[in-house]
Amino acid sequence: MPDRQPIEPSPFITEKNRAPVTVPPSDDFADAQRGLLATPHLPAVPTKDGERVAWDFAGYDFLREGDSDGRPASVNPSLWRQGQLTALAGLFHVTQAGSRAVYQVRGYDLSNMTIVTGDTGLIVIDPLASYETAQYALELYRNATDDRRPVSAIIYTHSHVDHFGGSRGLFAEKNDEVPAGLDVYAPAGFLEHAISENVFAGPAMARRSEYMYAAQLDKDPYGQVGSGLGLTISTGEVTLIPPRHYVGGPEIRPVPxxxxxxQYVIPWRPGLYALTIDGVPVVFQLTPGTEAPAEMNFYFPELRALCMAENATHTMHNILSLRGAQVRDPHAWSAYLTEAIRTFGEHTEVEFASHHWPRWGNANILEFLGNQRDMYAYLNDQALRLIDAGLTPTEIAEELRELPAGLAGHWYDQGYYGSLSHNLKAVYQRYIGWFDGNPAHLWALPPAEAGARYVAAIGGPEAVVTQAREALRADPPQYRWAAELLNHVIFATGADGFEIDETTLSEARELQAQTFTQLGYGAENGTWRNFYLTGAWEVLDGPQKPVVHGASDLVRSMSLDQFFAALAKSVDGPKAAAEQSGPIVLRWAVRSETASAEVKDGTEPEHVCTTTLRNGALIYVDGTDPLAGKPTATIRLTRATLNQLALAGPRFPHTFDQLVTEGAIEVDDKAAVDTVFGYLTFPDPVFPIVTPRRRTGA
Ligand SMILES: [Zn+2]
Structure with missing residues (x-):
């Protein structure tokens, strides 16, 4: 937590934030409180070891207690309203038909946990992001309803961690014992995408998530007031019970x-899937490549209830998440919403999603889904129109600063999580990529060098700081320009030969913190606010140590391909290429324990794969590498041992040695293996973002 006096909002921001809000009233507050059965009875959810807080309820009391008119000058009023809505925590009764009911636990994590009462037990949809929050959410349900029946099935709506990370927490009441053969459902492609997102750029995304969700920032009107989609993400243990059934996989095909x-109520359409889960009929619509690469909507005919996964929420969603991700497809997203409306629309009386509160009433739901659909289509098509007119990303975002009135007039289309600005740029990225076509930008100088030269050209650090101060004092204040000027000064310190005195540098940092803070206070988007305020903290106090939480389930679910992809991207390529003239071929023989348990005859089938280090690249081949000769060394180990290596992080080479000594790994030419592992490097979990990384040559 920043140990400083809060920065006050400037008169300009104060006036902006106190101005009347123009969006017409809605039923959101009534809907977000409808069916409330129980509220959290603890101030916080502790982590398993009791050492930390995984989820903080009390920290957000300021949002629940503040009335919607008592808006603080340091928070955008629209975001303040969204923060108040997402802070409403508890167990809610959503709908009922006979003994069949839908409940939601909301405000226990970034996401919602939904419970549908089955014939023999509970069908849990999306068990939150952490073991601990899922455990406490289920306990809240049990205590409020006295329904002690077991969890009979789990449905993951999509492949993002806030929808599966708590899965094992559902079995905390059973000493973590997951019943053998538990029915776990997910859309086709779920596991591959759930893991791969954490393999390739996982550490960088985790670092940027610290900015996006600002879980470590103080929770108060000067700090974190939510993330638009929910308050923040919980920081407990990430778990994953792998799915047993894939909708759209080889076993679950569309119904002819x-x-x-x-009994499905809705008329047949091609491409629909139908299952009975613990006695409950469910109709599924796959929506790959929308909000997540593997995602699905589904419908409960008995309840006339539609689960929209994360495809329709009470915000404009992200086409590109600011933590970093692969860019999404708003055209497909919009088309799948049309398909959902056409398939389920007229037969739906209640609609709920894995974030935010439900909507009731057919007309209300159709209006909502229709306007969400139009919004994604609009931003996709208008970005493309302007791309074809020759505009670049920043120009497109400047040209289209508002949605049409028919969309902007609804709270659920405001940019609390995605923003029109960054989503338009994302469409550009999707179709055109990082290069805007201007050769002046084809080979630009890196930030430290560019900073040093700009500062020199303007007349030195003091002159730049003076101009920034003037930009901040201007009427209206020029925050965006001040941020750019000060960024050059701060990054210039990473260039060799750049000189700046301590007083000027600390003034630059103070002014940049001021600038970021005012931009954060003004932002309607929760993640923009979090980025700006975390940036302000970092520019003053340096990068903060991230909250580290275990995720060993994800490692266990990695394919060999993913394991070796993670290893390959850790290799210091230039060093390996310079030092090794010939290839180093490692043959890996991986024994699978699950197979041996089934065979039960003592033979352990081996899976053989090859890694070849040549030209600075570690190439993984399933089986034998056709380009490599005889293996330099063979490594024999079990899959469990391989998992231990994957979990070792920077201790990988050390753990390898230890496991060889213990006999868990057999290796014939250890020197060759040591050479390869000698090139491994490990991610920096606290790399700086608003200050230069290190001094570079100018
Ligand atoms: Zn989510």
Whole structure:
């Protein structure tokens, strides 16, 4: 937590934030409190070891207690309203038909946990992001309803961690014992995407998530007031019970017309899947490549209830998450919303999602889904229109600063999580990429060098700081320009030969913190606010140590391909290429324990794969590398041992040695293996973002 006096909002920002809000009233507050059965009875959810807080309820009391008119000058009023809505925590009864009911636990994590009462137990949809929050959410349900029946099935709506990370917490009440054969459902491609997102750029995304969700920032009107989609992300243990059934996989195929049953209520359409889960009929629509690469909407005919996963929420969502991600497809997203409306629309009386509160009433739901659909189509098509007119990303975002009135007039289309500005740029990125076509930008100087030269050209550090101070004092204040000027000064310190006195540098940092803070206070987008305020903290106090939480389930679910992809991207390529003239070929024989348990005859089938280090690249081949000769060394180990290596992080080479000594790994030419592992490097979990990384040559 920043140990400083809060920065007050400037008169300009104060006036902006106190101005009347123009969006017409809605039923959101009534809907977000409808069916409340129980509220959290603890100020916080502790982590398993009791050492930390995984989720803080009390920290957000200021949002629950503040009335919607008592808006602080340091928070954008629209974001303040969204923060108040997302802070409403508890167990909510959503809908009922006979003994069948839908409940939601909300405000226990970034996401919601939904519980549907099955014939024999509970069907849990999306068990939150951490073991601990899922455990406490289920306990809240049990205590409020006295329903002690077991969890009979889990459904993951999509492949993002806030929808599966708590899965094992559902079995905390059973000493973590997950029943054998538990029915766990997910959309096709779920596991691959759930893991791969954490393999390739996972550490960088984790670092940027610290900015995006600002979980370590103080929770108060000067700090974190939510993330737009929910408050923040919990910081407990990430777990994953792998799915057993994939909708759209080889075992669950679309239902042919002749097999369609009237119990599904909606008319047959091609490409629909139908299952009965613990006695409950469910109809599924796959929506790959929308909010997540593997995602699905589904419908409960008995309840006339539609789960929209994360495809329709009470915000404009992200086409590109600011933590970093692969860019999404708003055209497909919009088309799948049309398909959902056409398939389920007229038969739906209640709609809920894995974030925010439900909506009731058919007309209300159709209006909502229709305007969400139009919003994603609009931003996609208008970005493309302007791309074709020759505009670059920043120009497009400047040209289109507002949605049309028919969309902007609804709270659920405001940019609390995605923003029109960064989503338009994302469409550019999707179709055109990082280069805007201008050769002046084809080979630009890196920030430290560019900074040093700009500062020199303007007349030195003091002159730049003076101009920044003037920009901040201007009426209206020029925050964006001040941020750019000060960024040059701060990054210039990373260039060799750049000189700046301590007083000027600390003034630059102070002014940049001021600038970021005012931009944060003004932002309607929760993640923009979090980025600006975390940036302000970092520019003054340096990068903060991240909260580290375990995720060993993810490692266990990695494919060999993913394991070796993670290893390959850790290799110091230039060094390896310079030092090794010939290839180093390692043959890996990996024994699978699950297979041996099934075979039960003592033979352990081996899976053989090869890694070849040549030209600075570590190439993984399933089986034998056709370009490599005889293996330099063979490594024999079990999959469990391989997992231990994957979990070792920077201690990888050390752990390898230890496991060889213990006999868990057999290796014939250890020197060759040591050479390869000698090139491994490990991610920096606290790399600086608003200050230069290190001094570079100018
Ligand atoms: Zn989510």
């Amino acid at each position: 017309e002749q097999d369609w049953s009237p």
